[in-house]
Amino acid sequence: MAIDLNAKVPSGPLAQKWDTHRFEMKLVNPANKRKYKVLVVGSGLAGASAAASLAELGYQVNCYCFQDSPRRAHSIAAQGGINAAKNYQNDGDSIWRLFYDTIKGGDFRAREANVYRLAQISVNIIDQCVAQGVPFAREYGGTLSNRSFGGAQVSRTFYARGQTGQQLLLGAYQALEKEIAKGTVRMFPRTEMLDLVVVDGRARGIVVRDLVTGAIDTHLADAVLLATGGYGNVFYLSTNAKGSNATAIWRAHKRGAAFANPCYTQIHPTCIPQSGEYQSKLTLMSESLRNDGRVWVPKAKGDTRAPDQIPDAERDYYLERKYPSYGNLSPRDIASRAAKEVCDEGRGVGPGGLGVYLDFRDAIQRVGKDKVEERYGNLFEMYQRITDEDPYRVPMRIYPAVHYTMGGLWVDYNLMSTIPGLFVLGEANFSDHGANRLGASALMQGLADGYFVIPYTLGDYLARSAGMAPVKADVPEVKATEAEVRAHNDRLLGIKGKRTVSSIHRELGKVMWDKCGMAREKSGLESALGSIPALREEFWRNVTVPGSGVELNQSLEHAGRTADFLELGELMCRDALHREESCGGHFRVEHQEAGEAKRDDARFCYVGAWEYTGAGKAPALVKEPLAFENVHLATRSYK
DSSP states (O other): OOOOOOOOOOOSOGGGHHHHHHHHSOOOOHHHHTTOEEEEEOOSHHHHHHHHHHHHHTOEEEEEOSSSSGGGSGGGGOOSOEEOOOOTTOSSOOHHHHHHHHHHHTTTOSOHHHHHHHHHHHHHHHHHHHHTTOOOOBOTTSOBOOBOOTTOSSOOEEOSTTOHHHHHHHHHHHHHHHHHHHTSEEEEOSEEEEEEEEETTEEEEEEEEETTTOOEEEEEOSEEEEOOOOOGGGGSSSSSOTTOOSHHHHHHHTTTOOEEOTTOEEEEEEEOOOOOTTOOOOOBOOGGGGGTOEEEEESSTTOOSOGGGSOGGGEEOHHHHHOTTTGGGOOHHHHHHHHHHHHHTTOOOSGGGOOEEEEOHHHHHHHOHHHHHHHHHHHHHHHHHHHSOOTTTSOEEEEEEEEEEOOEEOOOTTSBOSSTTEEEOGGGBOSSOTTSOOTTOHHHHHHIIIIIIHHHHHHHHHHHTTTOOOOOTTSHHHHHHHHHHHHHHHHHHHOOOSBOHHHHHHHHHHHHHHHHSSSBOHHHHHHHHHHHHHHHHHHHHHBOOOSOSSSOOHHHHHHHHHHHHHHHHHHHHHHHHHOOSOBTTBOBTTSEETTEEOOOHHHHOEEEEEEOOOTTSOOEEEEEEOOOSSSOOOOOOOO
């Protein structure tokens, strides 16, 4: 029986849906909140803000992270900023414009109601963070400063130099630590979720492994929130932290949570190029650099002169040429494909020709080195430390790389998955960005979900579930789930093969990048759907995982996560193959017009959600039609 994708979008005018819905939701009174326990998995912006907010309301909260501290969540790596429709610049911004830019940026593949709510809430997020002491950049007179980001013609991005994610996370972390000190939150660091406990069709707990001692335990509650980030590390090389993984959402998927739009992955255009075959991760340079940096390559193929020896007449500022209205601030998917195109033509720069220049010469001449350093100093320092090149003197070299995943577990308007009681927040869900995320919108979504959405929608679920019986540790579903986790780990440890986990993960990543990366085509995807199952079979036959399960064992951690990536990668290719159109970050070579993505709204204007049907069985595709009642479907153009 197919899962039901009831989005539960409220009726009424778009601008009033969220306010009306909040009023109509059931409430849990303060005395009763103390009776409910909630498990929050993940402590980044979405997880920390949710855990702190729910604990402050009175719920009992457990929060889990696999890092040694919530402060080390990957949200800390976000650099450029956070969007909000404050219109401080008086340049024409509004909630409606942020809503429309986000819908258009996602190539009309997101749910209208969710995106409009995000734009509404954005104005509250900034006030919340300022109250927490987040040190946003300010103008001389003390007002908050804004800068531009890709896909917008207004300045709506608030920032703290190139450390915005870190500063926002510290704000959420302080709120979380306050609740930990009060005893309303129990924090479980160095703890990884390995499975979801489902009892009578509802999410009622998680099975976790203590990453220091190896102890496996089950924690039970009234609801579970997953805020575990994206799955970009399926590509092995990405801008994500090495620990970022898909295990929590993937194992919830195998318990019945639909996985939506898995092929929608974002390639970021401003990454430091790969330096060697055995590099383990890539480093992102903030999109904010494209405010003042100009992107170019030589006009002639094979031109290996130093950049300062190439006169302007022999440079191709290709983004400004192709997309004059947006220029260097074209959206990420478009800028990435344009970079790939000029490199494929033989005009790339640096080793192997896989790079383009991001040049600050003109900005330094216009506003001075001191002003550029004030805006981007820590980013320039980071680039110089990694490349040993001074970007004040020579242009940065950048190339696209995997960065963000728009797909994730399907959620309704209340952020609840297809498993009642399982809520999914931030990058772990699919809900707000369609086929491409605009820069500076990830931090906005994570904090919107945690601070301003889940406190309402979780309460409504719990109020409507009043009388739900407590779950004891000895019920069959709990015991069976924990036994499956132990058996899975024992199986990994017992293979005793000859290949390292990293070698198999790296091979999977190369298949994914080559066949399901910046450009996809039918033959390549079909090839991947043959090679990935073969690689997965080799993994389970020939991988080696040294050590035991009753100790600190990072090889075992990596093996479990790679096993999940080997299944998820196949689903991503299957999703990309079935979607016979190009939209946003999903670019099918067969479906383009004058080099630009060509959507097929008649056949593919829907969310593609996949249902797990069992080991060795093909997943089932279930569709949520997307209805656009307030914006018109239009060809996405930034020219």
